[in-house]
Amino acid sequence: MNLSETGVKRPVTTVMLFVAILILGVVSLTMLALDMMPEIEPPSISVLTPWLGASTEDVETKVTRVLENELSIITNLDELRSTTKEGLSVVTCKFKWGTNLDEAANDIRDRLEFAKRRLPDDVEEPIIFKFNTSMMPIVFYGVTANESWEKLYDIIDDEVADPLKRLPGVGAVQVIGGLQRQINIHLDRAKLAGFGLSLQDVENVLRAENLTLPAGTIKIGTVEYTIRVPGEYEDPAEIRDIVLKRSDGAIVYLRDVAEVQDGFLEQKRLVEVDGEPGLMLAIQKRSGANTVEVAEIVQQEMERLGKNLPRDVKPVLLMDSSEFITRSIHNVSQTVMWGGLFVILTTFVFLRSLRTSAIIVLTIPFSLIIAFTFMFLMGWTLNVMSLAALAIAIGMVVDNAVVILENITSYVERGAKVREASMFGAGEVGMAISASTLTTVVVFLPLIFVTGITGIMFKQLGGIITVTLLASLFAALMLTPMLCSKLLKPASEIVRRGLSGRLFNASERGFRAVESGYGRLLGWALRHRALVIVLAIAAFTGTIVLVPIIGSEFVPEEDTGDLRITFQLPVGTKVEETAEMCKRLATLGNEIAGEAAVEHFYWRCGESESGMSVAFGSQEGSHIGMVSFKLVPQLERAKSAKQIGRELADRIQDWPEIVKVNVSAGNPMSGILLGGGKPVSIEILGHDLEVTDRLAQQIRAIGQRTPGAKDVTISRDVGKPELTVHVDRHKAASMGLNITNIAESLRTLFYGKEATKFRQGENEYDIFMRLEQAQRQSVEDIRAAEIVLPDGRRIRLDSIAVVDETLGPVEIERKNQERLVKVELDTFGRTLGEVVADIQTTVESEVVLPPGVSVEYAGMAKEQRDSFRALVMMLALGVVLVYMVMAGQFESLLDPFVVMFAVPFAFTGVAVALALTGTSLSIMSFIGIILLIGTVVNNAIVLIDYTNILRARGQSMLEAVQNSGRQRLRPVLITTLTTVFGMLPLAVSRGEGSEMWRPLGITVIGGLLVSTLVTLVLVPTIYSLFERGKKRFH
DSSP states (O other): OOHHHHHHHOHHHHHHHHHHHHHHHHHHHHTOOBOSSOOOOOSEEEEEEEOTTOOHHHHIIIIIHHHHHHHTTOTTEEEEEEEEETTEEEEEEEEOTTOOHHHHHHHHHHHHHHHHTTSOTTOOOOEEEEOOGGGSOSEEEEEEOSTTGGGHHHHHIIIIIHHHHTSTTEEEEEEEESOOEEEEEEEOHHHHHHTTOOHHHHHHHHHHTSOOEEEEEEEETTEEEEEEEOOSOSSHHHHHTOEEEEETTEEEEHHHHEEEEEEEOOOOEEEEETTEEEEEEEEEEOTTOOHHHHHHHHHHHHHHHHTTSOTTOEEEEEEEHHHHHHHHHHHHHHHHHHHHHHHHHHHHHHHOOHHHHHHHHHHHHHHHHHHHHHHHHHTOOBOHHHHHHHHHHHTTHHHHHHHHHHHHHHHHHTTOOHHHHHHHHHHHHHHHHHHHHHHHHHHHGGGGGOOHHHHHHHHHHHHHHHHHHHHHHHHHHHHHHHHHHHHOOOGGGOOOOHHHHHHHHHHHHHHHHHHHHHHHHHHHHHHSHHHHHHHHHHHHHHHHTTGGGSOBOSSOOOOOSEEEEEEEOSTTOOHHHHHHHHHHHHHHHHHHHOGGGEEEEEEEEEOOSSOHHHHTTOOOEEEEEEEEEEEOOGGGSSSOHHHHHHHHHHHHTTOTTOOEEEEEOSOHHHHHHTTSSOSEEEEEEOSOHHHHHHHHHHHHHHHHTSTTEEEEEESSOSOEEEEEEEEOHHHHHHTTOOHHHHHHHHIIIIIOEEEEEEEETTEEEEEEEEEOGGGSSSHHHHHTOEEEOTTSOEEEGGGTEEEEEEEEOSEEEEETTEEEEEEEEEEOSSOHHHHHHHHHHHHHHHOOOOTTOEEEEEEHHHHHHHHHHHHHHHHHHHHHHHHHHHHHHHTOSHHHHHHTTHHHHHHHHHHHHHHHHTOOBOHHHHHHHHHHHHHHHHHHHHHHHHHHHHHHTTOOHHHHHHHHHHHHHHHHHHHHHHHHHHHHHHHHOOSTTHHHHHHHHHHHHHHHHHHHHHHHHHHHHHHHHHHHHHHHHO
16 A cells, blocks of 8 residues: 555544644754854864964974974874964864864874973963854943943953853853953162162062961861961052062062052053943853854843943943844745745646645645754754755645646546545656655755865755655655545536636636647647757857856855954054054944944954964954944845945055955854955965065955955065064173073063962952063163173173064964965955956966965865865766666656756756846855756656656657646646745845845746746657657667
């Protein structure tokens, strides 16, 4: 007993089975987490090694290269990159996609143990940093204050950040900016010398006086006491009175040689929110947590915490990623609902009966709902990709039910009993719809072989479409026949009177006229086969001229309403000067966007000591600033975020202070996943800095004159002003000194040194000592620095060393242990593919590469090239698999070959649709094309299969072709139009997130409409041609 017979003969069992599926789906839906995209874990691990105060070249030589030598032999390593800057080395190991990162991290730890023995002694412990998409902040708050400004950092850290960290789903809370408390000891060089004290003496006393030790226990009577000597500083004022030395009865206090100040850490990063000084709170979620739920909980808690803050402290919500996710998912959900409505209306127009339409409509929820159970079992989130898959599927899930229903009703109209017609009609076309479903499923099968970001993004899309289509096949074979047996009336009982009868008869005459017209067209095509084929070839070759018009890009850029302008001033610019430029840019940005379009604006400049920004692919420094704007939703403003950013960048391009500028208007996550920086990155590899710099200038000039290329910059900066101390080793050695003694003394004087900690409650603050500001302001101050000899005597630095002013590299990048410089650029007005193709052609014709130097194209351009190459292979594999499925169904090698003629014309439809709408070819369009391969053959399968059935019943070849065409015209039109109308809301959608799926809808609609026309005329023509040729051959 097959599925159709089971469904008809056991209706209660069938109903219970599908209700159970419905309940499981609804329960699964309530348990799914919401997110923007599938969670992506890039296969890379960074090793951050701080060496504070060291120059860039020293860090490269003594830290970066040592680590690279050890890490280069790790298993599954795909690429080794490093960034070296002043005081910090970041080595990033990029692994092959699919590598177990936990095992890779263990391998890195093992290699680091070998490397540590060769690192300088005062290098800090290397930190292993494994990036995950959950590390991206999901909520940003700005906090401003007036009277409480000096204590703002501590207030927010204690009263806001700590409670937020305890919330379920919150991973980490970072406080950026603000004044951080520090006990500063400003030493006077002359007074130290006068009292015969060295820096080490001061440090030793501060540490020794700040100690609490247990001194054991003592038993007195029946009680045991713990002896404690509390010696830690309880008040910063105590530190001033610490005794440093006793000399000839006189006591030297710390206050005699230094100024002790309960102050703040020197501000290296400045922040302003909505025009007022402030700080920022970045809240991250835990991996796997529901972004929308966590953001909602955070906002509720912030509202509660805000009531307990001082009156002048004002938290402002700057960025909430859940808002964009919610709006995007709402838009896709609406798209799915509109698609469903159009599908239902299309079905009703063709079937013109509430009963028959109800049969089709009931299959939709059962086919779609099972996807939620599948997603829950796979541990996936409900995101834009999964909902887009449902939007695609909604027009396709009815196809099988339509074909079965149409066949059953044709038997009923010819007088068959409803029950027998339901079983026999479903069984007759069961193999055909199984094969047509399988052709769509197998084109998604190769997606499991695609690696990288593309593979992660589309694994869900392919999986969900596959499950929903298999569910629709199951519903069509079991549920549809059962519903037909219960809801359809015998032909003798159908009486149509009144208005509904007249409308039915009028529409029936219309449909019959269309069928008759199609019959005549098919008859003409069969009589003029050669002309039809020539016209088809001409149409196909004609569309080839459209291909150069269609540009290409990796992923359509989304307008999330987040605009970021990152700029650089000349290297070495003070952070205070950079802050003034941030203010100017913020004012100009508000003017260009219009105050009504800007919800909030904020800026930050300077650098952190952790170096985490570098690991995230960002740049930081005293000369680098970032101005951000949070714009109102897309539909509420006249200009896109990219247009506003482009206009702002063009206005400041001629400002002499601005050295580099970068406009970013999309999701910051995508930039980080693709390595940060700009979309196009041309990498020049070679050890000689001068040679590669010269080549970079040449390629930069090519980029600047290429249409569509904007903000062309070179990654390697001109050079940072350095004061180099050249020590005369012989003189130093003769006085009992070595380089370490001299460097450590200078470091303490001019950079400073943490002597010990001051503890107050649960908080710890550094007690930091260095020369007072007035004694570290000129080159002469360095030359006059006093070095203490082992015998206690003092000498000036310039007696054993020469101080020169030079330029040192700001940052040195390396790739696979080779130095690297990048020429980076943005695109505007032209697609990424067009700009890269033009630059590549010009570089190959004009640039002569010196020996030992190579040029590679990286960034988004590389990701696009690799993804397109993989998807073309998947496309070819999909075509082969579809042919194999059809060959198995028809038990023939010729029939599926005839059906495959519908495929090239799907490409024709895609090219026309993309050209007419001005849409570029992206990975979303590519997925649409792969989907079409499995979809466009479905109608042809039904046509050819029914033609073979009619011929088996004794009809001649020409009669069978024409009768099959007329008989199957309606199901072909219904299945095509339901898919087209199901996709229509995707193709015309606007608002948040629509940029991602609009190309998909346009691609499928264009390809399906043209290929259907070809299926109805060309496929029967070629079929008859081959069959006649086969007869002659025999």
